[in-house]
Amino acid sequence: MNRELYGREKTLELRRQLVGSACKLFFPEDPVKIVRAEGQYIYDEKGRQYLDCINNVSHVGHCHPIVIKAEHEQSKLLNTNTRYLHDNLVEYARRLSKTLPEKLCIYYFLNSGSEANDLALRLARQYTKHQDVIVLDHAYHGHLTSLIDISPYKFRKLEGQKEWVHVASLPDTYRGLYREDHEDPAAAYASDVKKVIDEAHKKNRKIAAFFIESLPSVAGQIIPPAGYFQKVAEYVRGAGGVFVADEIQVGFGRVGKQFWAFQLQGEDFVPDIVTMGKPIGNGHPIACVATTKKIAEAFTATGVEYFNTFGGNPVSCAIGLAVLDVIEKENLCAHATEVGNYLMELLKQQKAKHLLIGDIRGVGLFIGVDLVKNQEKRTPAPDEAEFIIRRLKEEYIVLSTDGPDRNVIKFKPPLCFSKENAKFVVDTLDEILTAMEKEVENYNTRTSS
Numbered sequence: 001m002n003r004e005l006y007g008r009e010k011t012l013e014l015r016r017q018l019v020g021s022a023c024k025l026f027f028p029e030d031p032v033k034i035v036r037a038e039g040q041y042i043y044d045e046k047g048r049q050y051l052d053c054i055n056n057v058s059h060v061g062h063c064h065p066i067v068i069k070a071e072h073e074q075s076k077l078l079n080t081n082t083r084y085l086h087d088n089l090v091e092y093a094r095r096l097s098k099t100l101p102e103k104l105c106i107y108y109f110l111n112s113g114s115e116a117n118d119l120a121l122r123l124a125r126q127y128t129k130h131q132d133v134i135v136l137d138h139a140y141h142g143h144l145t146s147l148i149d150i151s152p153y154k155f156r157k158l159e160g161q162k163e164w165v166h167v168a169s170l171p172d173t174y175r176g177l178y179r180e181d182h183e184d185p186a187a188a189y190a191s192d193v194k195k196v197i198d199e200a201h202k203k204n205r206k207i208a209a210f211f212i213e214s215l216p217s218v219a220g221q222i223i224p225p226a227g228y229f230q231k232v233a234e235y236v237r238g239a240g241g242v243f244v245a246d247e248i249q250v251g252f253g254r255v256g257k258q259f260w261a262f263q264l265q266g267e268d269f270v271p272d273i274v275t276m277g278k279p280i281g282n283g284h285p286i287a288c289v290a291t292t293k294k295i296a297e298a299f300t301a302t303g304v305e306y307f308n309t310f311g312g313n314p315v316s317c318a319i320g321l322a323v324l325d326v327i328e329k330e331n332l333c334a335h336a337t338e339v340g341n342y343l344m345e346l347l348k349q350q351k352a353k354h355l356l357i358g359d360i361r362g363v364g365l366f367i368g369v370d371l372v373k374n375q376e377k378r379t380p381a382p383d384e385a386e387f388i389i390r391r392l393k394e395e396y397i398v399l400s401t402d403g404p405d406r407n408v409i410k411f412k413p414p415l416c417f418s419k420e421n422a423k424f425v426v427d428t429l430d431e432i433l434t435a436m437e438k439e440v441e442n443y444n445t446r447t448s449s
Contacts, residue, residue, distance in 0.1 A: 008033045008045055026400065027393055037062030040414045040421060042398070050396045051421055056412035059252055059279030060326040067282050070322035071315060079315045082109070083307075088317035095324050096288065099259045101270040106296035108289045109312030113248035113277025114142030116287040117211070119306075120273045121146055123291055124209035124242045127298040132164045134196055134210045134236070136171070138219035138404050141211055141246055150211055153218050166200050166207075168193045170216060171224040174359045174370060175378055186224075190231035197239045207241035209273075214261035215250045220403030221368025221410050223361050229265040242272035242295065248287075252279045253327050253415065256337030256364030264363065282323050286316040332415040336364040343367060343411065343422040350426060354433045356384055367411040368402070380405035384436070391432045397425055 006014065011033055015025075025031040032050065034042045039061040042050050052062070060067065074088070082089055093107045110116050125131060133150050135141070140153040148154045149162050161167065171189040173180045178188040197207055210232060216222040233243045250261040251274075258264055262271055272295060277287035299306070310316070327333065344362060347369060351357040358372030371381040371388075385407045392399050402410045413421070 004035055004045055026398070027390065029390075030393075032393070032398075039064075040417050048396060050393075050398050051425065053397060053399045053411055053413045053417070053421075053425060055398075055414060056249055056254065057278045058283050058414050059254075060282055060323055060330070060332060061414045061416040062283070064282060064322075064326055066326050066329075067284075067319055067322045070318045071284065074315045074318035077314075079313050081307075081309055082312045086314050086317075088314045088321065089312050092312075092317040092320045092324075095321060096290065100274065100290055103270050103292055104274055104290040106291050106293055108291075108306065108308075109316070110287040110289070110308050111285045111310050112142075112287050113246075113275065114144045114147055115308070115311075116248065116275040116277050116289050117141045117244075117246060118144050118146050119289050120211075120244050120275050120291075121150070121209065123273060123289070123295050123299050124244060126302060127295045128206075128208045128240055128242060130206035130208035130240060132166060132200055132205045132207050134166045134168055134193060134200075134207060134241075136169070136212055136216060136219065137167050138170055139211070139213065139216065140218040141213075164205065166196045166205075168196045170219050170222060171228050172220065172222050173225055174361065175220075186227035187231060189225065190228055190235065193232045194235045197235055201239070207236060207239040209242050209244050210236040211244045211246060213246045213249065214264075215255070215363070215366055217249045217366075217410070217412075218402055220370070220408040221362060221366065223363060224265070226265060229262065229269045229271075233269065233271075237272075244273045244275065245271035246275050248275055248277040249412070250366055251276055252323070253333040253336060254279070254364050254366050254412070256333055256335075256340055259333065261363075261366075280323065281316060281319050284316060284319045285310075286320055287311075327415075330416075336415050339417055339419055339422060340364040340367065342419050343426070346422060346426040350430055350433070353430070354437065356381060356433060356436070362411070365411065365413055365415060365417060369409040369411075370403070371407045371409065380407035382407045385409060387436075388429070388432055392425075392428060395428050395432075397428060399425075 033045045035045050036043050040052050042052050108119055135150045138153050140151045141147045150165055152167055155161060169177055169189060169192045173185050178185040182188055236243055245262040247260055253259050255261045274290045280286050347360045351360050355375055356371050358375060358378055359370035361368050371385045373379040373381045382405050385401045389399055389401060399409055402408050
């Protein structure tokens with residue numbers, strides 16, 4: 001059924017009139033109006049097909065029929081809160097438990113990643129009896145007030161850093177303090193966290209938690225060096241705090257070789273709390289926090305009930321179960337590895353060809369293309385990145401940028417993204433970069449003559 005009520009221009013006019021201007025659009029100069037989607041494709045009001053390379057929310061593909069069927073069938077029967085017994089809730093918790101280390105065995109269900117990280121903060125503080133939080137520079141953990149406070153990406157543009165928030169260096173081995181040629185970047189970056197803890201202790205502050213996206217996304221598609229989590233956890237736990245792994249953007253098989261991105265650090269590492277959102281419901285609002293019995297028991301000991309009206313309802317859990325079914329039946333973890341490796345190889349070939357590409361980094365279908373004006377100095381190229389994104393959109397490819405300088409083109413497509421899709425995107429990127437270089441060459445020829 002076509003439910004389009006207005007033409008594109010009328011829709012844009014009404015949005016500008018009625019929706020807060022802080023709610024931004026992709027391509028604000030020429031926004032796309034989307035009326036339907038399927039798999040890795042979205043379609044505008046004229047039926048034009050765009051390749052979606054960034055919608056990690058529609059994890060197993062837009063409008064997946066198995067997920068839609070599960071939602072429809074459960075909606076016909078019942079949807080209510082978790083104060084009643086229902087098999088969907090416990091079955092979903094059981095299925096999730098099979099993907100996580102045994103230590104993480106207690107689950108809380110919510111509606112969004114922001115709610116999940118807010119609850120993780122409460123759990124950490126109640127368990128440790130401490131207040132302070134360590135986060136990474138440029139981190140983003142959600143839009144609630146409590147999470148803006150621990151998101152340098154946001155608070156630096158607002159009221160600034162609270163006294164109970166401590167910022168450690170981003171473990172970026174391409175542009176950070178300790179780069180790929182350092183003898184042990186994991187230990188060096190972890191030592192920076194130790195210094196942060198020591199400075200906090202000098203001020204009589206006590207650490208409740210260290211929060212980290214298992215693969216920092218907003219910070220520029222960063223891959224922390226192997227061993228970093230283990231060393232940081234040692235320091236944080238030694239200070240009486242807990243380690244929180246934010247898997248909201250990178251969990252559920254996106255990294256391919258593991259189900260959870262924190263597992264890339266090795267089997268010997270287990271967080272104290274894991275938060276999940278976005279892909280968990282393939283577009284439906286559902287999220288989860290997994291933690292240990294000890295932390296959960298400390299939370300219960302307050303005597304204050306935790307209740308979330310919609311968190312863990314039968315429909316949400318039916319959808320969550322269906323997403324897990326699709327990941328397993330369609331072997332999407334292996335698919336993410338195969339297609340991701342192919343895409344990385346194609347992009348590395350472009351790096352050898354185009355000086356604008358400074359770094360290609362990623363794992364599975366989580367990949368960043370770092371654009372630079374100068375290879376040696378690694379100077380970010382945000383204007384060029386923005387131009388490329390606009391040109392790709394003209395070729396019906398949807399991508400966007402991230403990183404502190406907005407110079408990193410990010411790939412986080414639905415997991416059904418194919419090798420054919422990857423080749424199409426990279427071939428188009430090659431054409432755009434070649435044209436840009438030709439334009440620069442022509443300009444230099446004109447100005448020198």
